[in-house]
Amino acid sequence: MTSLGKLFILLGVLFIIIGIIWSFIGRLPGDITFRTGNTTIFFPIVTSIVVSIILSVLFMLFGRFK
Template sequence: MNMGKMFIVLGMVFIIIGIFWTFIGKLPGDFTFKKGNVTFHFPLMTSIVVSIILSLLFLLINKFR
């Protein structure tokens, strides 16, 4: 796979992730704690999903290299 096709695929993946993120917003495993004026947001499930997607993406890139 040449660099041009790889960037097209990478761009499409980012567009799909962006659309998914816009409509879903916050996943069920994300935690938000509020106490007074302090808000702490811990995106646990989002981090796991992003990690899986990036791992698969790098696996595909490495496979066609």
């Protein structure tokens, strides 16, 4: 298998894992939703904070092993 094929498989598995995690943290308490008529506006404030913390920890860990 070529390295490009392995990269696509790795990216596919990564997207599946992200999708599973996102289904659990997609709508946390503290996220703001406005509904007026047939318009919905969603501000994922708490979800953004959680994702930011997780990414910061991951980048910090990967930076130490570099």
